[in-house]
Amino acid sequence: MRVSEDATIVGLASIDLGSNIRIDSNVVILSRRGWLKVGDNVHLEPASSIVAHHGVSIGDYCTLSHGVRLFTASADYSGESFHNVFPDGRYQNPRVGAINLENHVIIGGNSVVMPGVNVGEGAAVGALSFVRSSLDPWGIYGGNPIKRLGNRSTKIREIAVQIEAGRL
Secondary structure: OEEOOOOEEEOHHHEEEOOOOEEOOOOEEEOOOOOEEEOOOOEEOOOOEEEOOOOEEEOOOOEEOOOOEEEOEEOOOOOOOEOOOOOOHHHEOOEEOOEEEOOOOEEOOOOEEOOOOEEOOOOEEOOOOEEOOOEOOOEEEEEOOEEEEEEOOOHHHHHHHHHHOOOO
8 A cells, every 4th residue: 555645544443444445635535424435546636635524435446536525414404404613513404424436447638526426347537527316337438417428338347357366
């Protein structure tokens, strides 16, 4: 495992890390109030952040590109409740939910993933995308609102199996 000295990680007791993980400079991980499970062969690129207050699971062979944000809580902007803890946190009504990234997922640079989202195995999300609903496996997605742009090859899954079996 390689972790940059410039990474900020809060809540180590709530984090389960696999093997062969790289956490680059200026990555911020907040999991004191929640949990984070990271699989094997995962890369968290510079300036990405994970707010895991309500749980985040990242599968094997995943990448969070530069500046990606995973949020497990989001304020209510409707005006029906307060969006911060003032005057009193009891008057908040945030949207909350765990985030699950299945194996072989890549989230492109400066994309945002909102609470309660499941990103299916092998899904690829293009840069600057806003993900607020779950995505099917092996699709290529992009935009705001996010749209399925095409299909992604499953060849990387076959390569990973061969590497793990020691054939490559």
